[in-house]
Amino acid sequence: MTIEARLSELELNIPTIPKAVANYVGYKIVGDWVIISGQLPFKNGEILNPGHLGATVSLEEGIAAARQCAINILAQLKTAVDGDWSRIIQCIRLGGFVASTPDFTQHPIVINGASDLIGDVFGDKGRHARAAVGVAALPLGASVEIEAIFQIR
Amino acid sequence: MTIEARLSELELNIPTIPKAVANYVGYKIVGDWVIISGQLPFKNGEILNPGHLGATVSLEEGIAAARQCAINILAQLKTAVDGDWSRIIQCIRLGGFVASTPDFTQHPIVINGASDLIGDVFGDKGRHARAAVGVAALPLGASVEIEAIFQIR
Amino acid sequence: MTIEARLSELELNIPTIPKAVANYVGYKIVGDWVIISGQLPFKNGEILNPGHLGATVSLEEGIAAARQCAINILAQLKTAVDGDWSRIIQCIRLGGFVASTPDFTQHPIVINGASDLIGDVFGDKGRHARAAVGVAALPLGASVEIEAIFQIR
Numbered sequence: 001m002t003i004e005a006r007l008s009e010l011e012l013n014i015p016t017i018p019k020a021v022a023n024y025v026g027y028k029i030v031g032d033w034v035i036i037s038g039q040l041p042f043k044n045g046e047i048l049n050p051g052h053l054g055a056t057v058s059l060e061e062g063i064a065a066a067r068q069c070a071i072n073i074l075a076q077l078k079t080a081v082d083g084d085w086s087r088i089i090q091c092i093r094l095g096g097f098v099a100s101t102p103d104f105t106q107h108p109i110v111i112n113g114a115s116d117l118i119g120d121v122f123g124d125k126g127r128h129a130r131a132a133v134g135v136a137a138l139p140l141g142a143s144v145e146i147e148a149i150f151q152i153r
Numbered sequence: 154m155t156i157e158a159r160l161s162e163l164e165l166n167i168p169t170i171p172k173a174v175a176n177y178v179g180y181k182i183v184g185d186w187v188i189i190s191g192q193l194p195f196k197n198g199e200i201l202n203p204g205h206l207g208a209t210v211s212l213e214e215g216i217a218a219a220r221q222c223a224i225n226i227l228a229q230l231k232t233a234v235d236g237d238w239s240r241i242i243q244c245i246r247l248g249g250f251v252a253s254t255p256d257f258t259q260h261p262i263v264i265n266g267a268s269d270l271i272g273d274v275f276g277d278k279g280r281h282a283r284a285a286v287g288v289a290a291l292p293l294g295a296s297v298e299i300e301a302i303f304q305i306r
Numbered sequence: 307m308t309i310e311a312r313l314s315e316l317e318l319n320i321p322t323i324p325k326a327v328a329n330y331v332g333y334k335i336v337g338d339w340v341i342i343s344g345q346l347p348f349k350n351g352e353i354l355n356p357g358h359l360g361a362t363v364s365l366e367e368g369i370a371a372a373r374q375c376a377i378n379i380l381a382q383l384k385t386a387v388d389g390d391w392s393r394i395i396q397c398i399r400l401g402g403f404v405a406s407t408p409d410f411t412q413h414p415i416v417i418n419g420a421s422d423l424i425g426d427v428f429g430d431k432g433r434h435a436r437a438a439v440g441v442a443a444l445p446l447g448a449s450v451e452i453e454a455i456f457q458i459r
Contacts, residue, residue, distance in 0.1 A: 023425030119176030
């Protein structure tokens with residue numbers, strides 16, 4: 001099954017992002033690597049489920065925020081391959097940052113919201129190395145930020 | 154001296170990890186790079202010295218936790234090279250995360266517990282780039298998490 | 307305009323760092339990639355503007371600290387290319403860590419202090435992928451730490 005068919009089956013509509021014009025960009029292609037900037041859980045222009053895990057954000061809300069970060073990673077990736085999903089070889093790494101209280105310990109379960117989506121979309125090619133940590137705070141009060149590296153042709 | 158002889162001299166017994174089966178894996182090989190997922194200080198199935206530096210975890214305990222993370226990095230690496238240590242060219246980078254209170258400042262000394270072990274095992278080939286930061290919390294209440302990149306043949 | 311002329315125009319004096327001799331080094335060259343270790347805002351041997359954003363460090367002071375981290379990244383890079391700036395192809399990625407209180411949300415503006423400097427120096431070649439997060443604490447009480455990846459020839 002193609003990635004496009006799989007996205008359709010999962011009812012995932014991946015938006016096309018505008019090419020960034022700042023000194024800092026959404027992704028960088030070097031050889032066959034795509035380095036994707038840390039993505040926040042923006043959905044329709046707003047941060048989904050802001051706050052801290054262990055305080056005002058529930059585990060389910062954190063998982064949903066991580067999934068939204070992954071959708072935005074896919075939006076960057078789609079732009080990087082000019083909309084041609086067949087150019088994607090594999091996901092190399094996700095770096096997951098969870099805004100959390102000092103006593104929160106379930107960061108891996110939160111970041112699974114992103115890992116599982118990448119796995120659902122890409123199958124075996126979606127299996128990646130990962131780090132998941134709990135940070136003091138994230139931009140715009142987001143509860144999750146995720147960066148990614150993919151290999152493309 | 155071979156790496157195997159050096160491990161033996163250091164009395165380091167590197168366990169063989171099972172190949173991961175989740176969407177998220179212990180390491181990813183891309184070309185001659187091995188990207189190793191963030192490793193926790195698991196020892197005999199338990200997290201060594203959990204808690205926060207600057208609070209309930211002493212500097213010595215933090216260093217020991219970082220060293221244990223490095224041992225688990227070596228376990229992943231051993232699996233990545235199918236047990237053939239001679240395939241390792243060099244260590245490229247360690248990313249060290251220390252669960253700490255806001256007033257703790259000795260993160261580099263904690264992460265030296267890992268850097269020194271990598272240096273002891275690999276000599277000049279073990280010299281690596283590094284980042285060391287203090288985070289709010291880590292998975293399962295761990296005091297240290299370390300990710301790594303190695304180059305192999 | 308050459309990078310050297312641009313540095314001169316910006317009145318940026320990039321110090322030459324001593325080659326590191328510890329197990330952990332300032333940068334690592336692998337192929338055409340330079341992986342630069344997390345740099346603190348050292349200026350004349352002292353940490354510029356230590357503390358936490360959202361508490362004792364103002365936004366302007368945080369931006370200045372991030373800029374100083376970028377100057378120290380350039381110092382590492384200068385050493386990596388043996389002083390020959392023409393060998394630099396592009397900046398690939400900055401990883402920015404801001405020591406912050408849990409309620410601080412302007413981490414991207416802080417890290418712009420580094421991104422803007424890299425853009426000012428390298429122009430289009432300075433456009434990079436980026437992650438910016440808020441951490442509990444940083445080495446030596448620094449308010450900002452930034453790591454980087456460049457591509458060189």
